[in-house]
Amino acid sequence: MSVLSKIFDRGDQAGSRTMPFVILLMSVTVLASICNLLVPAESVFYVSTYTITLLGKYLCFAMLALAVDVVWGYCGILSLGHGAFFALGGYAMGMYLMRQIGDRGVYGNPDLPDFMVFLNWTELPWYWQGMDQFWFAMIMVALVPGLLAFVFGWLAFRSRVTGVYLSIITQALTYALLLAFFRNEMGFGGNNGLTDFKDILGFNLQDDSTRIFLFVTTAVILTLVMLLSQAIFKSRFGKVIIAIRDSEDRARFMGYRTERYKVWLFVYSAVIAAVAGALYVPQVGIINPGEFSPISSIEIVIWVAIGGRGTLVGAVIGALLVNYAKTRFTAVLPEVWLFALGALFVLVTLYLPKGLMGIVEQLKARSEKAKQKNFQELPS
């Protein structure tokens, strides 16, 4: 089987049917982009730039949900700290965008971002060096969260920390980073974070075409990550990962160093989260320590649970639906939203342990059964 046909294989395992979703996602992306750029603003078919940015944001969240699903759904590692990797990726992108402002800031300093001038700093800290180069910043987007995930995972998995204890440590990790990034002395803008971005790679961030470009890039990267993840879970590596989820001891007795598998999967997941963060920041125009908050990391887990963990498409759909609902709800009844989200989580846990994708599977099984019944009844 060639690599291509393997990627486009629709898969025989439940929930691995990524291709139909990918086609749907790409068509919506192209359609929305055309309706924004080519259709006049008065038309009914016009899609506003606001909507485009909103969709782009949802797709970033979908990628983040995918990252959590990769470790939780497939390997049973319930990470309640993935917001940390998302935010770190976002900060790396934010630093690049800050440096692009140059002397157009309020204080007009060509080297130092405004908040540093405000703090009476005279020199750029060493960790801001090189962040004016796009390629360097992009390497940092993946490298810093990846390294953190590697060190964290290596320490945790080697000591065989699992289950609830691991979840608590991940919460502590993101909370510690939250407190650290709040401090002005850290040099990341403290409470306010990084904002007032002007342009990316020389293109104005406020332009419709830049917005569209970011949106399409997000959709394409999300697609690639989905296909890559599907290929990974179809390989023997993926089978080992699922084996570890179901019986880690058994996998160990078969000669697999399970901690190494978990570490590398955790790093992969962290990098996906970081890339999602890096795509998120230019579209929403701000990154602040709030992204590190433990609550937002727990929210990601809820998206995945609602969509259906252990299915790549489920996580993405869960994130899209919940975030759409959030936008709608918070516009009408902002104070009810958290209650609604909590209730949704409880209901899904009680009645839909496999999430929305579980319903799809059930329906499919039922229709297949009905088909078989018809088939058996035919001869008589």
Next chain:
Amino acid sequence: MIGLDSALENTQDIMRRDQVWSFLKPKDIHVDVSKKVILYIEGLSVSFDGFKALNDMNLYINEGELRCLIGANGAGKTTLMDVVTGKTKCDEGAVYFGQNHNLLEKDEAEIAQLGIGRKFQKPTVFEAHTVLDNLELSLKAGKGVIATLIARLSSTEIDRIDEVLEIIGLKGQRMLLAGSLSHGQKQWLEIGMLLVSEPRLLLVDEPVAGMTAQETERTAELLTSLAGDHTVVVVEHDMEFVRSIARTVTVLHQGSVLAEGSMDEIQNNSDVREVYLGEDA
């Protein structure tokens, strides 16, 4: 031109599709069995909160033999397997695989890669995987992260899996999820997972628990046929079964070896009659 030729030959060698790159192949492991003994257990003691699960145990397993371990509950049978496979750390003693591998220094994965396979008391197969995937995961192949990322089933491996499917009688169920198999079939699948990994030493914990008389008979046949090429250690409560397969039986009692010999010798041993068979009779 000669340089080019040899370079071309090298490339061809790398691109050959019928074999795995040499660095991905599992390393050949040398186990020194020149003294005919494959497993040495000497002066082994393990205690949990003051309870001595193993107490100065000495046991030697010869290469290619089929050995049965019997003993009442708490005699230390499972703890012994745990120590040999690296799951439990011992307080004192020595465990050697051949003369050159100190098992106490190694972790579970390394011990498994040396060729020590274990079947658990409770059948533990990967329920979310198909029968075929379960066997694929057990194959004697590279177990590293990169090796499994690019691994494909080679034709010899597929043949090997087919052969084992035939032996365990699950040929028709190869694409079924292991979770949907019956209890007996799961037992067989687990035995198959052991077979496909081609271990030097098999540790089998209560293989016939929950099996029908017919299945028990087949298991007995299989285990006897394995002895010789492999070394098999069986822990079993079912005395009928032990009698049907055993050549040498070791009786464990309170964490140490009480008696060792053929089934008849054991049954006539006065110590054994007193502490173990005596309760039955």
